[in-house]
Amino acid sequence: GAVVSQHPSWVICKSGTSVKIECRSLDFQATTMFWYRQFPKQSLMLMATSNEGSKATYEQGVEKDKFLINHASLTLSTLTVTSAHPEDSSFYICSASGRVPAYFGAGTRLSVL
Amino acid sequence: EDKVVQSPLSLVVHEGDTVTLNCSYEVTNFRSLLWYKQEKKAPTFLFMLTSSGIEKKSGRLSSILDKKELFSILNITATQTGDSAIYLCAVDDNNDMRFGAGTRLTVKP
Numbered sequence: 480g481a482v483v484s485q486h487p488s489w490v491i492c493k494s495g496t497s498v499k500i501e502c503r504s505l506d507f508q509a510t511t512m513f514w515y516r517q518f519p520k521q522s523l524m525l526m527a528t529s530n531e532g533s534k535a536t537y538e539q540g541v542e543k544d545k546f547l548i549n550h551a552s553l554t555l556s557t558l559t560v561t562s563a564h565p566e567d568s569s570f571y572i573c574s575a576s577g578r579v580p581a582y583f584g585a586g587t588r589l590s591v592l
Numbered sequence: 593e594d595k596v597v598q599s600p601l602s603l604v605v606h607e608g609d610t611v612t613l614n615c616s617y618e619v620t621n622f623r624s625l626l627w628y629k630q631e632k633k634a635p636t637f638l639f640m641l642t643s644s645g646i647e648k649k650s651g652r653l654s655s656i657l658d659k660k661e662l663f664s665i666l667n668i669t670a671t672q673t674g675d676s677a678i679y680l681c682a683v684d685d686n687n688d689m690r691f692g693a694g695t696r697l698t699v700k701p
Contacts, residue, residue, distance in 0.1 A: 485634075513689050522680060522694040523635070536688075572634055574689065581626075581682075581689050583634035 482506055483575045485584025492563055493592055500558045500587045502573030508553035509575035514546070517570045517586075529556055563591045594619045596683050598692035606700050609671050613695045615681030616663040625657055625664050628680040630694070635680055638666070671699045 482505040492498050502512060511530050515523040527543075529535035529550035537543045545567075547559040556575070560567055568591045574581040599614045617625065624642045628635035639648045641657035641664055648655050652671075657664045668675055678694040 515691075520696075522678075523691045525688060525690060528688050576689070581684075582637070586634050 483509075483573065483582045483584045485573050485587055487587060488585055489588045489590075491590045491592060494564055495562055498560045498563055498589060500560075500571055500573070500589075502556045502558070502575065502584050504554045504575040504582075507575075509556075510553065511576045512550055512556040513574045513576070513581065514548060514556075514558050515572045515574070517572060523572060526558075560589065563589070565591045567591050594683075594685060594688075594690055596681055596690050596692040598679075598681050598695050600695060601693060602696045602698075604698045604700065605671055607672055609699075610667065610669045611671060611697060613666040613668075613679050613681075613697070614663060615665070615692055617681075617683045617692075618662060619683050619685040619690065621686040622659070623684045623686045626682045626684065626689075627655055627664070627666050628682065630678045630680055638679075668697075671697075673699050673701055675699050 484503045484505055486501045513528055514526045516526050517523050525538050526541045527535045527537045527548050529548050531550050531553050535548035545561055550556040570586050570588050572586040573584045596617045624640050626640050627638040639655045644657055644659040652669045655666045676699045678696050680694045681692040682689050
């Protein structure tokens with residue numbers, strides 16, 4: 480079946496640093512990739528939708544200058560959390576959709592100290 | 593505003609019970625409704641529903657969609673402790689994949 484690889488799975492960083500998370504579709508071309516954030520015991524919250532070669536569409540309340548999304552190819556999207564702060568600590572999950580259903584990466588747990 | 597609402601938010605049952613999870617939605621350009629199971633990490637896909645009235649079945653799980661009333665149900669029969677998880681409903685509205693809040697199912701021995 481389709482596989483989506485997300486890296487890293489876990490990252491700890493100091494406040495003020497930037498963290499890049501990669502999402503790759505391994506055996507299919509993902510025309511659209513979604514980035515979600517999940518707090519403990521809560522559901523996935525859509526942050527942004529990105530289509531290959533175009534700017535990401537951000538959900539209301541998500542700062543596009545803080546959460547930079549790049550979808551440069553049909554197999555790779557990146558989310559960069561810039562100047563991370565402790566409140567950015569969360570579980571970030573990407574999903575890639577060439578065709579529905581979307582397939583998920585394993586997620587990245589970000590801890591900002 | 594597009595939205596996906598799941599109920600109940602939490603459910604505790606005993607092994608062998610049958611459960612029904614609900615998902616209602618309001619989206620502009622409905623394309624499909626999907627059910628996922630989330631245990632420790634990323635959600636795993638269960639069903640995709642596009643047409644009304646056609647039941648999808650996989651083992652003890654089944655699901656059906658009503659596009660007129662804008663809802664779907666996920667049934668789990670003869671529940672087992674391994675069914676304990678968060679069950680997520682998502683709607684593909686031709687541009688985004690929006691999730692409901694999820695139903696946290698706990699199956700006790």
